[in-house]
Amino acid sequence: MSALHELNDERFASRGLRLWIMRDDLVHPELPGNKFRKLKYNLVEARECGHRTLLTFGGAYSNHIRATAAAGALHGFATIGVIRGDELAGKPLNPSLAYAAERGMRLVFVDRAAYRRRAESAYLDELRQEYGDFFAIPEGGSNPAAVRGCAELPSEIDVPYDVVAVACGTGGTLAGIAAGLPSDKAAVGFAVLKGDFLARDVAELQRQTYGETRGSWRVDGSAHCGGYARTTPELTAFLADFARRHGIAPDEIYVGKMLYGLFAAAHRGEFAPGTRIVAVKTG
Template sequence: MFLKNKNSSIQEVSFSEIEGKKVQLFIKREDKLHHFISGNKYRKLKYNLEEAKRLKHHTLITFGGAYSNHIAAAAAAGFEFGFKVIGVIRGDELANKLDEVLVHNPTLKFASEHNMQFEFVSRSDYREKTSSAFIQKLKNKYGNFYLVPEGGTNELAVKGCEEILTEEDSIYNVVCSAIGTGGTISGLINSLKPHQKVLGFPALKGDFLQNEIKKYVLTSKNWSLNTDYSFGGYGKISEELILFINKFKQETGIPLDPVYTGKMVFGIVDLIKKDYFPERTKLLAIHTGGLQGIDGMNSILKKKKLPIIA
């Protein structure tokens, strides 16, 4: 087995903005599972790596943007466990100045240092990444490979994410998760106890995630999405969110990333302040990692003359 079965620690949150509220907030520190393959990426890659080995593949191909947590994690996993990894990266203009990109983009720099080979494609071509013609072109160029989808989400990824919750976690009433491609929340939904519910916080705008999640779950009765805290969509951020992330880390010692967990915790805290949850509710927020993205976001924030994430 490449990635071992692990259960992460749980930390109760004491935060000034919700002091006196009669609910309890806990965070499951999935970000501590592995130094580089952290959080939900650990869970999503676990069974995919096993399947790649079972099928006797030596090359993995996967997809992502230039600051993708998944790209960094896939590179680290391939490096650690002996797979050649090809990263299909959105943005063919990056290939023309790769040396400069690797200086200023910490995600791609990390992936390159862990032997990931890049295939830069245009944004229009990237939108066709799941088409048979696009996949065939990759096969013609790279030979046989095991394909890991963008964000890592497939049935095997959901299976891995079903292992996030354990029997001990049945004491919590509401489980909260940030959402990118929908794999993590699908696994959580499938492993819930009857008395529990999942509340998801999408990082992207739009209602398409409902249908993505329904591909992998058996019920629609014990989960819901709150789209009020995307801050304008994927990768968008505000000074208010930055200041919140820094304050939360200062008071709790828990770092949050600006794309996923920062927005989720901001939303949870805001809902607690608005008395959205009944008294005595025990909330468990899943920390899905993604902390590698902080350096990349900070480089963008500096250019915009905004505060950076501490």
């Protein structure tokens, strides 16, 4: 169970709001937060189906690639990571990929055209012909098994609350959290990528998992700061100030953007006075 810490911040208090940080990043030393939750039932399914190898997809700095490599090493699976960018082959590995390799992951670098086919069954068949049988986990780990794992998070919140806020990349975490909420609660996902596709993807993940959409949720697209892994001077300054005030240093790619968007939404008056918000620090 993840610890919750209430933050005393006048930017929320002055509007009659209360804010807790859920330290889901501390749930496991090598599989922090939503990575633990997303992989939990994928590993169960892989083992029940008799698979010995996990194959998944990610960029050069993917936390999901790191987590899958760690999960494989911890639970006795071989792992293969299909990495976007054939220009990276033969070059020194960055810390994320070096960690994955140290945990036993076989890294396969492919060009952008091949990577765009990652969800195609024909491409997975081609990969099986080359690398043998495997249990496939999609980019970011978001699939019905991941949704079921993330749906367990709301039951661990042991403070009174109204809204859960979370960073939203591929949509699996938001889809699960929203599905697991009591009927009188809501979730908001702050998109870290530019584009208007995430609400559709979250809804589709819920339909794949439950046969219907569930829960009260929405995607806020105002805090992506130009796109994935992009930043702005305003975001950098906000995060430095947040760390100084609260002793927590969120990353700029996911949690930082969620908090940046959450504080901006509070400033715009999007939450009624008295609203109690739990912000999930996923990693």
